[in-house]
Amino acid sequence: MxxxxxxxxxxxxxxxxxxxxxxxxxxxxxxxxxxxxxxxxxxxxxxxxxxxxxxxxxxxxxxxxxxxxxxxxxxxxxxxxxxxxxxxxxxxxxxxxxxxxxxxxxxxxxxxxxxxxxxxxxxxxxxxxxxxxxxxxxxxxxxxxxxxxxxxxxxxxxxxxxxxxxxxxxxxxxxxxxxxxxxxxxxxxxxxxxxxxxxxxxxxxxxxxxxxxxxxxxxxxxxxxxxxTAGMLSEVFRVRAVVGADPVTGAVSVTPVLREEAVPAAGLGSVLVIGGSGTAAALMRRLHLAGYAVSAGALNRGDVDQAVAAALGLEHVALPAFGEVDPRAEAAVARMAATADAVVVADVPFGRANLGNLRALAEVAPRVVFADGFRGERDFSGGEAARLAEGLAAAGALSVPGDIDSVLAALERFTAR
Amino acid sequence: MTAAPHPGRTRRTVVLAALLALLAVAMLAGVGLGAVPVGPADIVRAIGRALAGEARVPGDAVIVDIRLPRVVLAALVGACLASAGVLYQALFRNPLADPYILGMSAGAGLGAVIALTLTASATALRFGVVPAGAFLGAVLTIVFVVRLASLRGALDVTSLLLAGVAISYVLSAMTSFVMVFFRESMTSVVFWMMGGLTAASWPYVWMVTPMLLAGIAVPLLSTRELNLMLLGEDRAAELGVDVERFKRVILAAGAVLVAAAVAVSGLIGFVGLMTPHMVRLALGPDHRVLLPASALGGAVVMVLADLVARTVLAPVEIPVGIVTALVGGPFFVWLLVRRNGHR
Incomplete structure (x- = not known):
């Protein structure tokens, strides 16, 4: 032309x-x-x-x-x-x-x-x-x-x-x-x-x-x-953003997550967030902004939570799209859990593929907080997830309402120094 | 509204014809009314005799040599001032701009007074020198006022009006200073400064006419550009106007018009402000109508103002500038109040 x-x-x-x-x-x-x-x-x-x-x-x-x-x-x-x-x-x-x-x-x-x-x-x-x-x-x-x-x-x-x-x-x-x-x-x-x-x-x-x-x-x-690209947005616009595809038009779509200047310097403590399917995106952002050193469990690529964790620069275990939390990933999550002051389990459904995220918490049960409790409808693993959750609860895991403020309030007891 | 491709053209013709008729009536009244009233038929006959070169009858001299040149001159001056007002209002996108408020009249006045005193002995020179001095004074003033008003970047209207008024004062003071120095010509200059047409005669008419034609010709050919200027200089440029060049041309054309008016009639205020404004209220902002209609309207206003100046306190004559200021001042205040009320 x-x-x-x-x-x-x-x-x-x-x-x-x-x-x-x-x-x-x-x-x-x-x-x-x-x-x-x-x-x-x-x-x-x-x-x-x-x-x-x-x-x-x-x-x-x-x-x-x-x-x-x-x-x-x-x-x-x-x-x-x-x-x-x-x-x-x-x-x-x-x-x-x-x-x-x-x-x-x-x-x-x-x-x-x-x-x-x-x-x-x-x-x-x-x-x-x-x-x-x-x-x-x-x-x-x-x-x-x-x-x-x-x-x-x-x-x-x-x-x-x-x-x-x-x-x-x-x-x-x-x-x-x-x-x-x-x-x-x-x-x-x-x-x-x-x-x-x-x-x-x-x-x-x-x-x-x-x-x-x-x-x-x-x-x-x-x-x-x-x-x-996320790199350009960070460098030129000073914004950490999730770059995805618009589900309708297929065009590139940018969702700003936070401003570079807004990332707090001081650490309140470290929190591991177990999420997936977009259940933890808002929670991770808020915890990050509040000043926690946030890490995420195993997340699949293509999942919003993984994109947000990447945009925020959080440590996490990235799995292939639709990949399972295999023993290696589970071990990695367990290591992250062991060093975290607290672990928040978001309102994520559990099936066979991501049970590993829950199993990895066995050693740190007293420091686990279930956002929105753990109800039966989140279990797609034929009872296995519910059993694991009950075990954790018996060993001291907390249940709090699902809103972010309740989670933040619950975290204070683990991280206040 | 209408399927006709040029709905504006017939309306324009009708409006201009009506204003022309109004001007004719005003001029007949201007010539007819006075110490010795004369009927319209007598006026037409006297003018007919003069044009045909026939022998005069008693009374013709008053009509042809005294009242007619004065009325014609009033019309020309009014047309000059109102056209200049239209041009500056378009250029500065503001209905409050007018040669008097912008200080141009005062600048032209100082130029004219200097020219007048320098050539005091040689009357013949005055007709060329006085308008030239007035033109120079008008151009220098507007350039200075615009520079002053845009010192802090973009030209803003409040600064423009303030700068105009301030410069006006300074120039008037300088004019007075020149007059004190040349005492012998003071009385005539003072009277001239107040704005008057008492000295009107045919040679003045022959001097102003070409200046009016020269000053209004280019703007009449540029009415579309004047419209575009109302959208802002950037937009006008985007739509194909050579903005810098156009501004200079219009400033110069306006200065010719102001100089013509000031050279023969001194400082007459507010005609250039009121007339375009009234025309715009009645007919809209389109310069294809606004400019010629304001020229005719200004002529009408000026003929009537001069008629009032001559007759209201007869046999005493008050300078016409006082009449226009008495009407125009409050009008200006009303405009300001109304404008602020809108915001």
Whole structure:
């Protein structure tokens, strides 16, 4: 596909400030490229450089091979449409007049709007679900309506490149999908789209490639799974996150677990958490934030609890997906249990595969806390798990209600020094 | 609403025709009313005779040589001030901008007074030098005021208005200083400064007319850009306006208009503020209508204000600037109060 927008070692910024240095990026017809990065990293500045609102102090930006420097503002506006972060409307033009302003770069000085212009405006308003607002004064409309009108205005420019600067930030769920689906459709029909996203899941879902803007540099654009990694999130966004796949769309999905800065330094004591199937994720996070040195028992890969334990950097025994807690894993868990001040058994169902997690606790029964007790419905092992639990209870294991605060209260007796 | 592709065009024609008719009526009233009232038919006949070069009848001189140039000049000055108001309101995206409040009138005044005193002996020079001095004063003032208001980064409106008012005071003081130094011309300058059309004559008309045409031509060809400027400079640039160049062109065009008005009539305030505002309330913000309608509206306002100035205390004449300030000051306050009430 042909390259529509290219940053060729472009350094962009404002008078006296370089915001992003030597940026290289090519956006081809038919693709959506997403820009992600922390606030103030220069994502918007990269877009603004294309429309002359930010300065290109070195290198160049080209549109379909032509340097921006050689284009008049009108020529540029025929090629590039922008949907800004914030649309201001302090004067009472009607929505239709507002959208028709997008025709400006196509009209000669004395040329009047033609029937073709007005029907084009109607069409783009219909596509952005704003036609019903046509006669409303724009200064009475909501931020979401204005943002869709700005998109309609940009489309009225008939651009080959569309720049979106967090264009969906003021939209409700329905309109956000509508606008981004429309953008996807436009790209599929040949438009080149460069979009700034704050929502990483949306970025992953709608972009063909993502590029990270951070520390004054633009990273290489690559497919979302290659960019949205736990390492990148920790380094660039300073967040420990679980990176998984959205169960519905299959797109990469990011669930932030905690901020790097929020990890407490002081240790309250050590706790081993026995979990699985997502029963321990919240508990591990809370214990970790509260200042406990948390470790986890044996967990299967692909399990949320394992992903969270990994994201938090907790010591744990990682099993293959659907793998059993074999004697070796059980021994490892027993070793962890022996050194922990306390062991919390989350509300996890036990079957043949994970019985080992329970068996490993035999030696430390007085330091075991069952969250939400141990009821029969958690036993899928034909009575074996229940028997083990009864044994532990007889040897001094506690039962507390399942909520996290009760668990934290129970732990104090083991770890208070 | 309507399927017609250009619903605005016929409306625009109707509005402008109505304003033109209103202006004609106002001008007839302006010429007709005075110490010696003259009927509309007599006015038309007298003008007809003058245009055809026929012999004058008694009374023609009052109409053709005294009242008519004054009314025409009032209309031209009103058109200049109101158009300039429209331009600055678009440029600064604020309905409170006006050449008087921005200090441009005072700047043009100082420029004109300096030009006036420098050429005191050579009357012939004045027609070229006084407007040139006024233009220079207006341009320097607006550039300075805008710089001052954007010292802390982006141009913010409160700073702009404050800077304009402050600079206005300084420039007025400097004007007074110049006048004290050149005592002999003081009385006429003082009267001129208060804003008046007493000295109106045909040569003034011939001087202002080309300046009005020159100042309003480019903006009339750029009404779409003026509309786009209302969306903010960044958005205007995104939609294809060469913002920096356009701002300079409009600032200069506005300065020509202000200079024309100030050179012949001194400091007349609030016409550039009130007129566009009333037109905008009635007809909306679209400059394709707003600019020509404000020019015509300003002409009407000025002709009527001058009529009041001449007749209300007859035979004493009060400077028209006093009339516009008495009406415009409270209007400005009302605008401020209303604006704050909205926020």
């Amino acid at each position: 042909s390259v529509r927008l290219a940053y060729e070692a472009a350094t962009v910024g404002y008078p006296g400030v370089e915001v992003v240095s030597s940026a290289r990026l090519r956006v081809a017809a038919g693709e959506v490229v997403g820009l992600i990065g922390p606030n103030g990293a220069g994502k918007s500045t990269l877009l603004r450089a294309v429309t002359g609102s930010a300065r290109i102090s070195d290198g160049e930006v080209t549109l379909s091979g032509r340097s921006l420097a050689g284009l008049t503002p009108r020529e540029r506006a025929r090629r590039v449409g922008v949907v800004p972060q914030q649309v201001s409307a302090t004067f009472s033009f009607t929505a239709r007049e507002f959208v028709l302003m997008g025709r400006h770069p196509h009209l000669g000085r004395l040329q009047q709007l033609s029937a073709a212009d007005t029907s084009l405006a109607e069409e783009v308003m219909a596509r952005t679900d704003t036609l019903r607002l046509a006669e409303e004064p724009v200064d009475t409309l909501s931020g979401g309506d204005l943002q869709r009108l700005a998109l309609a205005q940009a489309l009225a420019q008939e651009p080959e490149v569309l720049l979106l600067d967090e264009a969906t930030s003021h939209l409700d769920l329905n309109h956000r999908m509508q606008v981004l689906d429309l953008v996807r459709e436009l790209a599929d029909a040949g438009m080149a789209v460069l979009a700034v996203f704050h929502d990483l899941d949306l970025a992953a879902r709608y972009s063909d490639r993502l590029a990270v803007v951070a520390g004054g540099a633009l990273g290489e654009a690559a497919p979302p799974p290659a960019v949205l």
